[in-house]
Amino acid sequence: xxxxxxxxxxxxxxxxxxxxxxxxxxxxxxxxxxxxxxxxxxxxxxxxxxxxxxxxxxxxxxxxxxxxxxxxxxxxxxxxxxxxxxxxxxxxxxxxxxxxxxxxxxxxxxxxxxxxxxxxxxxxxxxxxxxxxxxxxxxxxxxxxxxxxxxxxxxxxxxxxxxxxxxxxxxxxxxxxxxxxxxxxxxxxxxxxxxxxxxxxxxxxxxxxxxxxxxxxxxxxxxxxxxxxxxxxxxxxxxxxxxxxxxxxxxxxxxxxxxxxxxxxxxxxxxxxxxxxxxxxxxxxxxxxxxxxxxxxxxxxxxxxxxxxxxxxxxxxxxxxxxxxxxxxxxxxxxxxxxxxxxxxxxxxxxxxxxxxxxxxxxxxxxxxxxxxxxxxxxxxxx
Numbered sequence: 001x002x003x004x005x006x007x008x009x010x011x012x013x014x015x016x017x018x019x020x021x022x023x024x025x026x027x028x029x030x031x032x033x034x035x036x037x038x039x040x041x042x043x044x045x046x047x048x049x050x051x052x053x054x055x056x057x058x059x060x061x062x063x064x065x066x067x068x069x070x071x072x073x074x075x076x077x078x079x080x081x082x083x084x085x086x087x088x089x090x091x092x093x094x095x096x097x098x099x100x101x102x103x104x105x106x107x108x109x110x111x112x113x114x115x116x117x118x119x120x121x122x123x124x125x126x127x128x129x130x131x132x133x134x135x136x137x138x139x140x141x142x143x144x145x146x147x148x149x150x151x152x153x154x155x156x157x158x159x160x161x162x163x164x165x166x167x168x169x170x171x172x173x174x175x176x177x178x179x180x181x182x183x184x185x186x187x188x189x190x191x192x193x194x195x196x197x198x199x200x201x202x203x204x205x206x207x208x209x210x211x212x213x214x215x216x217x218x219x220x221x222x223x224x225x226x227x228x229x230x231x232x233x234x235x236x237x238x239x240x241x242x243x244x245x246x247x248x249x250x251x252x253x254x255x256x257x258x259x260x261x262x263x264x265x266x267x268x269x270x271x272x273x274x275x276x277x278x279x280x281x282x283x284x285x286x287x288x289x290x291x292x293x294x295x296x297x298x299x300x301x302x303x304x305x306x307x308x309x310x311x312x313x314x315x316x317x318x319x320x321x322x323x324x325x326x327x328x329x330x331x332x333x334x335x336x337x338x339x340x341x342x343x344x345x346x347x348x349x350x351x352x353x354x355x356x357x358x359x360x361x362x363x364x365x366x367x368x369x370x371x372x373x374x375x376x377x378x379x380x381x382x383x
Contacts, residue, residue, distance in 0.1 A: 013360070020364040027371025031378060038163040038382040039251045044195045045244070048216035051193065052078075055184050055217070062219055062239035071182040074110035078103040079118065079172060080186035081243040084202045086168065089151060091158065091315050093124060094168050097149040098202070099133070103141045103186060116144045117175030118183065122152040160382055161311075161321040162254030165213065170243040171220075183241040185217035193217075200243060209253050213246040258323050261307055265300050265330055270366055272296050273337050276359050293341040297334050304330050325377045333370060336362075 049055040056076070063070055083098040104116045120128065129149040136143045156166050174181045190199040198215040219239040272293055308327040315321060340362055 016360075016364055020368055023368035024371055027368060027375055030375045031371065034375070034378045034382060035163060035251065038160065038378075039248070042165060042213050042246075042248065044214060045216060045218070045246070048195070048214075048218050048244075049185055049187065049193075050195070052184070052187050055187060055219075058219055059182065059184060059239055062221060066221070066238055068238075072110060072112060074105045074107035075112035075114045076105070076182050076184045077114050077116065077174065078186035078188075079183045079241060080189045081170060081172075081200045082202070083170075083200060083205065083245070085205060086207060086245065088208075091317065092156060093151050093153050095149075095151045096168075096170060098147075099145060100148055100172070101143060101145040101186070101189075102183075103143055106137070106140050106142060112181075114181045115174070115176045116142070118172050119175060120150050120152060120171060121173055122154060122171050124151045124153050158315045158318045158321050161315070161323055162249055162258060163251065163322065163382060165246065165248045166210075168245045168247065172241045172243065185241060185243075187217065198245075201245070207247065209250050210247040211250060213248055215243070215245050218242055218244065254323075258307070258311070259326075261303070262326055262330060265304055266333065266370060268296075268300055269330075269333050269337055270363075273340060273359075273363060273366060276340055290341050294338060297338050301331075301334055304334075322378075322381045325381065326374060329370060329373055329377075333366075 047058075049058060056073070059076075060070060080101050081098065082100075083096060085095070085097045087095045089095050100118065102116050102118070104114050107114075128151075131147045132144070133147050134143070134145040152170065154169065158164055172183060174183050187193045193199055193216070196214050198212050200215055201212065220242050222238050222240050224238070275293075304327060308324065311321070311323060311327075340359065
């Protein structure tokens with residue numbers, strides 16, 4: 001029976017070879033298509049504020065939801081942001097610097113007197129610097145401007161790394177803790193605040209491995225579960241002003257750093273697999289030995305494990321990320337190649353049952369199996 005099966009494999013070798021090549025090509029194209037789709041998978045944020053009227057209406061709705069009194073326009077402080085640098089210091093710490101300005105209404109008859117001042121509640125202790133730059137009276141308002149530099153700590157989802165999109169936000173709260181002053185975005189200070197546009201950024205800002213998708217202002221609600229000592233009930237859904245920068249990682253950089261070494265290791269594993277044969281003459285020509293295979297696989301393993309550890313140290317608090325599944329596939333491929341080399345020393349009848357016709361089957365299914373597994377993982381992890 002094994003001889004008949006082996007004979008059938010020999011007769012249909014061209015068919016199986018074409019099937020292997022077709023499956024490999026399909027895997028490459030499917031993988032490239034999914035990577036392209038994931039890289040371009042950007043959907044504009046729905047709740048962004050596009051103009052001042054929209055901002056005031058959104059604030060009004062959120063104050064009503066929180067059960068708070070409406071803030072008159074004369075107590076609303078228009079606040080603008082202009083970023084000059086943005087850099088990831090770690091997986092969760094982002095260093096930001098730039099300008100912030102506020103327009104405080106001059107309204108002696110207003111029932112609530114607005115005050116200038118702000119702070120970043122997510123700033124890391126000792127990493128916040130603020131310098132007053134200017135102060136002018138213009139018409140019925142006072143313009144205040146500051147230069148700031150801060151490091152904020154925020155949670156990010158890196159599960160799709162290196163095809164991830166991240167939103168870095170600057171959470172801005174008023175220094176008026178009594179709540180008499182309310183911050184609104186100064187959207188009139190920017191030429192374009194529409195969907196998919198980005199503003200409030202230096203045109204020469206250096207973002208390293210990132211590209212900009214969009215920027216926008218919005219209000220996010222927060223619940224503190226405390227009244228901070230005031231004799232008032234705890235309120236929920238407090239609106240807080242955020243300036244958001246939506247980023248996507250440069251895929252080419254990640255491809256060169258992570259995926260090219262992986263495919264190189266996979267190709268070397270295939271080369272090791274190709275040296276395995278049942279023919280003594282072929283083995284002698286290839287210089288095959290089990291110890292040589294184990295030694296080669298061990299060297300490749302250290303290359304892969306060092307790259308894997310480097311990736312893992314970037315995201316210590318994150319569960320397994322997308323790229324790590326490929327490392328796991330390489331570990332499995334290494335183990336299987338080593339097992340194939342040990343089958344060489346098995347009895348002839350065992351070899352005939354496991355690897356017929358000079359290990360043809362493992363060699364034919366190596367690339368299709370590896371690539372189709374990558375396709376399945378990519379579909380599950382990215383979509």
